[in-house]
Amino acid sequence: MPTMDQKLTYSDFEKAYPDALATLLAMGKAVDDSGLEKNLTELVKLRVSQINGCTFCTELHLRVARRAGVDSARLDLLTAWRDAPPYSARERAAIAWAEHVTMTPTTAIAEDLHASLNATFAEHELVNLTIAIANINAWNRIAGALHFPPMQQENKQ
Template identity: 50%
Template sequence: MSVTPRLKQEDFYRIAPAARDALIALGKAVDASGLEKELTELLKLRISQINGCAFCVNMHLGVARKLGVPGAKLDLVAAWADADIYTPRERAALAWGEALTEFAHGGEMDRAFLALQQEFSQDEIAFLTAAIANINAWNRISVGLRFAPILGG
């Protein structure tokens, strides 16, 4: 399979600045919500892994490292459910992220939401859900257009 970009990131930004700006604005709203940036970056990393987005995995690994997220949490996030190093809050957010990304139905989605309610306020749940929707949108753009990861940056 070719990994040649279908459209380069900078070309997408040039062609669709309003779309780019809308997604960036949503990310800024989440950042301003008071949710822990370390948590949201861990969530973005896991969702990007699920979606197979090399561009976003690379980017969010870099951001998480700069924020000081422990390396073990970054290394094990793909298997977070089987690793006891995540806080109940992180586990609830990751479960909700996976449920929404994989469109879990019925009991699984309900269980994830109940766990979320134990750890997050209603306002936080709204912004976590927005963060999940936002990274899924970025992943679909990046994967669909085959944005190349920016290495060494």
């Protein structure tokens, strides 16, 4: 096991903390099994990871999003999504909600965000979206704080 002077890798975490890993993965599986579109949840996970500055999760969710068929324009413009044309109303509402939950979770929801969420998501979808956001925030806190290297880098070692 690496010391705090060395970088803990995802593989190290997987081996040393299997119960924590299983819990995090179970939350993700619950969202995947909920019926929310994979493209949507990957955009949300990627945006939250960008906000939190988590290199490991940003690299991982870029790869997963590409495999899920998210087009390059959506990935390339995600940091500027408010002014970028390729996002649907549903994607915009989800990304705005992800930013709200990540940055100001106890602040009142702006009326326009509340209206767009109600117009685009059923209650069970919004709950599952919120679980996805909470889960990626947990991953960001763990992988970011422990400085997991990107998987591509880990696989080269």
